[in-house]
Amino acid sequence: MKTIVQVLICFFLLSCGNKAKQVNDDFDKKNHITKEQSLNQNPEISPLPIGKKDIIDETKGNASYKYLEATNLFKYYESAKGIPSVAFKFLDFPKYNSLYKPTRSDTIIEQDSRILKSQKEYEYFQLVKVLPKKLGKDILIFEGVSKINDYDGNELIINRKDLVIFDSEKNKIIDEINLYYDYNDGINARTKIFYIDENYNLFLRYFSENEEGDYNISEVNQYLISNKGILKTK
Structure with missing residues (x-):
């Protein structure tokens, strides 16, 4: 019984993680955020x-x-x-x-x-x-x-x-x-x-x-x- 509960908990956490990732991916696509663009938000400051x-x-x-x-x-x-x-x-x-x-x-x-x-x-x-x-x-x-x-x-x-x-x-x-x-x-x-x-x-x-x-x-x-x-x- 304990093993079944543990499996269900793991499945639930994994499902939540996938949904959170999907939400983040959808948000990034909607706002056109890419890795390259985010790096460019803080250009190197020349002293x-x-x-x-x-x-x-x-x-x-x-x-x-x-x-x-x-x-x-x-x-x-x-x-x-x-x-x-x-x-x-x-x-x-x-x-x-x-x-x-x-x-x-x-x-x-x-x-x-x-x-x-x-x-x-x-x-x-x-x-x-x-x-x-x-x-x-x-x-x-x-x-x-x-x-x-x-x-x-x-x-x-x-x-x-x-x-x-x-x-x-x-x-x-x-x-x-x-x-x-x-x-x-x-x-x-x-x-x-x-x-x-x-x-x-x-x-x-x-x-x-x-x-x-x-x-x-x-x-x-x-x-x-x-x-x-x-x-x-x-």
Whole structure:
């Protein structure tokens, strides 16, 4: 008699377990929850600082452009033919897949506006970095392209990276700025790179070359993120 009761209890528990599993499976299907999606709900947070501090080292002065190339400074930022650099791999995070297309970032810095202002409608940029939050705001880096025409009317594809400050509670982009681009029209070349320190100070610098092979390194442009999530010059 005792054995029969034990068998019945085991059967009952097994039946309950199967029903619970079925309920969970039905719930997952209904809400389109997959293992891959659930893993993407918490992307890896990249610690600060980020970028190469060499770009703000004033002790180097106008260090030679060739020296900077030889030390692979630019390789850290570069993306070639749509393939991201090793340091900025695309993140598949559904919440941000259709979030960002440039609006203000093309014109915040006047000298960037001609190069960055795309002549065709932007496609959504892809998320490449999630940085630590600042006062509850999401700080994100997206990668995409601008399309402009050169002097002969040929289309140029310009790889770029933009910083975006996003308020997830209001589902609203608060501010944005371009951090990086690599431009070359066959006559003039211009690369913009960045460094962000642990206090969210942004440092931007330009490296240019003309058709005669003359190199120029700009002064450092510095910005900070205010407590309200707005970018300001410093």
